[in-house]
Amino acid sequence: MSKKKAAKPAPKKAAKAAKAASSNNKSLLVENRVFKPSAEFSKKARISSMAQYKKMHEESLKHPDKFFGREAKELNWSKPFTKVLDWKCPNAKWFVGGKLNVSENCLDRHLEGPRKTKAALIWEGEPGEKRVLTYQQLHREVCRFANVLKRNKVKKGDRVIIYMPMIPEAAIAMLACTRIGAMHSVIFGGFSAESIKDRVLDCGAKIIVTADGGYRRGAVVPLKKNVDDALKGGDTPVETVIVHRRTGQDVHIEEGRDVWWHRELEYVDANCAAVAMDSESPLFILYTSGSTGKPKGILHTTGGYLLHAQMTCKYVFDLRDDDVYWCTADIGWVTGHTYMVYGPLALGATSLMFEGAPNWPENDRFWKIIEEYAVTVFYTAPTAIRSFMKWGDEWLKKHDLSSLRLLGTVGEPINPEAWMWYHNKVGGGKCPIVDTWWQTETGGHMLTPLPGATPTKPGTATLPFFGVDAAIVDDLGKEVGVNEQGKLVIRKPWPSMLRGIWGDKKRYQDAYWSDFKGWYFAGDGARRDKDGNFWIIGRIDDVLNVAGHRLGTAEVESALISHPSVAESAVVGRPDEMKGQGVVCFVTVKEGITANRELADELKKHVRKVIGPVATPDEIRFAAALPKTRSGKIMRRLLKQIAAGELIKGDTTTLEDINVIAQLAASSGED
Ligand code: ATP
Ligand code: MG
Numbered sequence: 001m002s003k004k005k006a007a008k009p010a011p012k013k014a015a016k017a018a019k020a021a022s023s024n025n026k027s028l029l030v031e032n033r034v035f036k037p038s039a040e041f042s043k044k045a046r047i048s049s050m051a052q053y054k055k056m057h058e059e060s061l062k063h064p065d066k067f068f069g070r071e072a073k074e075l076n077w078s079k080p081f082t083k084v085l086d087w088k089c090p091n092a093k094w095f096v097g098g099k100l101n102v103s104e105n106c107l108d109r110h111l112e113g114p115r116k117t118k119a120a121l122i123w124e125g126e127p128g129e130k131r132v133l134t135y136q137q138l139h140r141e142v143c144r145f146a147n148v149l150k151r152n153k154v155k156k157g158d159r160v161i162i163y164m165p166m167i168p169e170a171a172i173a174m175l176a177c178t179r180i181g182a183m184h185s186v187i188f189g190g191f192s193a194e195s196i197k198d199r200v201l202d203c204g205a206k207i208i209v210t211a212d213g214g215y216r217r218g219a220v221v222p223l224k225k226n227v228d229d230a231l232k233g234g235d236t237p238v239e240t241v242i243v244h245r246r247t248g249q250d251v252h253i254e255e256g257r258d259v260w261w262h263r264e265l266e267y268v269d270a271n272c273a274a275v276a277m278d279s280e281s282p283l284f285i286l287y288t289s290g291s292t293g294k295p296k297g298i299l300h301t302t303g304g305y306l307l308h309a310q311m312t313c314k315y316v317f318d319l320r321d322d323d324v325y326w327c328t329a330d331i332g333w334v335t336g337h338t339y340m341v342y343g344p345l346a347l348g349a350t351s352l353m354f355e356g357a358p359n360w361p362e363n364d365r366f367w368k369i370i371e372e373y374a375v376t377v378f379y380t381a382p383t384a385i386r387s388f389m390k391w392g393d394e395w396l397k398k399h400d401l402s403s404l405r406l407l408g409t410v411g412e413p414i415n416p417e418a419w420m421w422y423h424n425k426v427g428g429g430k431c432p433i434v435d436t437w438w439q440t441e442t443g444g445h446m447l448t449p450l451p452g453a454t455p456t457k458p459g460t461a462t463l464p465f466f467g468v469d470a471a472i473v474d475d476l477g478k479e480v481g482v483n484e485q486g487k488l489v490i491r492k493p494w495p496s497m498l499r500g501i502w503g504d505k506k507r508y509q510d511a512y513w514s515d516f517k518g519w520y521f522a523g524d525g526a527r528r529d530k531d532g533n534f535w536i537i538g539r540i541d542d543v544l545n546v547a548g549h550r551l552g553t554a555e556v557e558s559a560l561i562s563h564p565s566v567a568e569s570a571v572v573g574r575p576d577e578m579k580g581q582g583v584v585c586f587v588t589v590k591e592g593i594t595a596n597r598e599l600a601d602e603l604k605k606h607v608r609k610v611i612g613p614v615a616t617p618d619e620i621r622f623a624a625a626l627p628k629t630r631s632g633k634i635m636r637r638l639l640k641q642i643a644a645g646e647l648i649k650g651d652t653t654t655l656e657d658i659n660v661i662a663q664l665a666a667s668s669g670e671d
Contacts, residue, residue: 031459033420034457035423035432035458037452041432045451046315046318046452048452048453049453050453052453053450057466068085069084071311072095075100076100076104078099078100079099080097080098081279083097084096095279095304096280098279099277102175102302103142103274104179105310106342106346107135107139110348111139116134116135118135120138120345123352124354126215126360141172142272144272147271148264149180149182149207150180152207152240152242154182154207155180155181157183158206159203159204159206160205160209161184161185162174162185162187163186164211165221166214166355167211175341179272181281185205185297186284186336188332190332198653199297200237203503206239207241207242210244211246212224212248213246213247215246215355216360224241224251224252228254242258242264244261245260279301280302280499282300287440290654291635292523293637293650294650296507297502298498299500299501303495308443308444308494308496309343309444311444312444313343313346316449317343317434318450318452320349321349323377324350324352326369326370327339327351327379329380329631330630333631334439339379363395364395364399366388370401371399376405377406378407378426380409381409383412383632385414386415386418386561389590390590390591391591405430407432407434409434409435409436410435410436412633413537413558414435414459419458432451432452434451435448440498441498442494442498446494447461447463447468448461449462460534461533461535462534463534467492467495468494470488470490471488472484472488473486473516474486477489480528483527483529484527487526488534490519491518523539527552535554542572542637542640545580545581547580551615556571556617559607560585560603560607562606565599566603567589569626570634570636570639571583571636573643582619584618585621586639586664587603588623603617619643625657627655627656629654
């Protein structure tokens with residue numbers, strides 16, 4: 001594998017380690033490159049050594065009352081809590097008796113000092129418009145829109161659907177809901193009418209906040225029309241639709257149901273008291289990405305969620321007043337909720353929001369933004385990083401990225417090759433990378449390096465965050481040995497854990513708390529190396545069993561990506577009479593590479609060399625694109641059906657491009 005090459009600009013010690021790794025045929029199972037934070041970075045960081053991390057982590061598990069009681073004091077409580085945790089599996093109550101308001105914590109409390117006039121949100125629209133909202137301005141807009149919601153009969157506990165483009169009004173609508181104690185459920189702007197209807201019915205929303213349209217790669221997305229289609233037939237509980245004017249296109253306005261955002265503002269003032277909410281009051285419902293099946297309506301509550309969001313921004317991103325922080329996730333995903341809106345604003349940071357795609361109008365749009373706003377902390381997904389690699393380095397070279405000091409990733413395991421590229425090409429070899437493992441259900445980071453303390457290795461999310469008691473166990477709940485694969489479980493409740501699946505107590509219990517008594521399990525497989533680092537190897541349902549050997553999808557995919565011709569890959573098992581399962585690899589190649597039988601043979605040999613004979617692919621299928629969810633995750637369950645020659649079954653509504661499936665099914669294989 002090309003590890004030697006990738007490790008070139010790395011520190012001397014790491015290069016030596018890389019050499020050792022590349023001579024080891026088990027390779028990805030033994031990633032030896034270690035990147036320690038620089039002394040300069042550590043000196044300035046809030047957590048600056050492993051000793052400090054360990055001490056705090058231990059305290060957080062042994063004395064959660066003390067640890068979280070202290071951390072929670074950094075939030076503004078209108079009524080103090082009397083008890084930190086009340087836990088009766090699977091029901092957790094954090095900060096019992098306490099009252100607080102999320103919008104008050106994200107806005108009002110920053111207005112007393114110099115943050116009042118600091119940028120809270122920096123926004124750039126796809127066509128290039130720019131807007132900055134200071135804390136004071138954002139506060140005013142949130143109060144006004146909260147009054148609009150009240151005017152439209154939204155009450156505490158009501159569900160408000162937000163289906164908007166990536167514009168400040170999306171964040172304003174979310175914060176306005178929290179101000180009056182309504183729950184929001186944000187639906188990604190790329191979803192169809194059908195997906196909207198499913199979610200409206202599932203959560204029983206009376207109101208939808210949307211826009212006439214949004215921009216995506218130069219085209220206009222007909223958001224309002226999708227809402228109209230979803231509500232056709234009148235068999236939903238929706239009574240009101242508030243429409244923000246974004247694109248100015250003509251839209252249908254249904255008398256008695258639809259109102260314009262800007263017209264409504266004419267009737268309200270900018271005074272709106274924040275309602276003191278119980279710590280356990282429902283805050284929002286968010287549907288999961290649907291990688292493994294029908295999306296689940298995950299319920300989060302107020303105090304614990306906000307604390308974890310703030311704490312992780314403080315310790316993981318180590319955000320400071322002079323940072324310009326950019327999370328590229330869409331607001332429709334949990335990452336957009338916790339790490340674009342709630343976490344950074346609770347901490348009083350500056351959060352950048354960008355409406356468009358990374359390759360519009362050209363492949364360097366992200367780098368242009370980083371340069372222009374002097375972004376210091378950048379948080380994106382492996383799927384984006386793999387696209388950047390595919391497009392080539394020349395796009396980066398045009399821009400000065402020297403403002404960056406810290407990088408992060410989330411969403412999927414990051415392949416070591418992609419990690420190295422991110423580290424060297426984007427971070428200039430000097431920025432720590434925080435590879436954060438978490439889920440919609442967990443509300444915030446669970447496994448992650450702390451950038452001033454944790455030595456990182458390409459491809460591992462390293463160690464548990466404070467309060468997180470993670471372990472890898474076999475089916476009986478016994479901890480497995482070093483480098484052995486098992487199920488990743490969390491053995492203690494944590495503040496931002498989900499409190500349920502909306503309207504389905506039984507599914508909540510069955511999905512997360514039934515495999516192991518008293519422990520949380522949400523489907524991922526992992527292993528731990530000798531230093532205790534956690535390596536996510538993929539969904540447990542996707543793990544391959546080849547001739548009695550368990551192979552993680554992430555490992556085979558990383559081996560393929562380490563070949564210079566491969567841009568992206570997805571590996572699935574296919575029933576095989578002899579071996580139990582055969583290994584089928586779907587591969588997209590880099591620009592300018594010809595996909596033919598020779599390359600397929602070469603890739604088979606490559607995987608064999610990198611991982612070992614057991615992983616040798618039975619079939620390489622070249623594809624123009626892989627099926628992904630709208631949040632960019634590969635949908636392996638569909639590929640499994642294609643590999644087995646079956647018809648596609650199950651929910652495909654969260655698929656990004658349905659045509660990809662038809663193309664893949666039509667393609668016959670290796671040439
Ligand atoms: P569904 O539950 O509906 O199938 P989903 O699991 O894709 O959808 P999310 O909650 O958005 O929905 O994704 C969480 C999952 O993403 C994790 O369970 C894990 O598989 C993967 N993941 C997230 N971050 C990382 C990471 N840093 N490393 C490895 N895997 C990650
Ligand atoms: Mg999931």
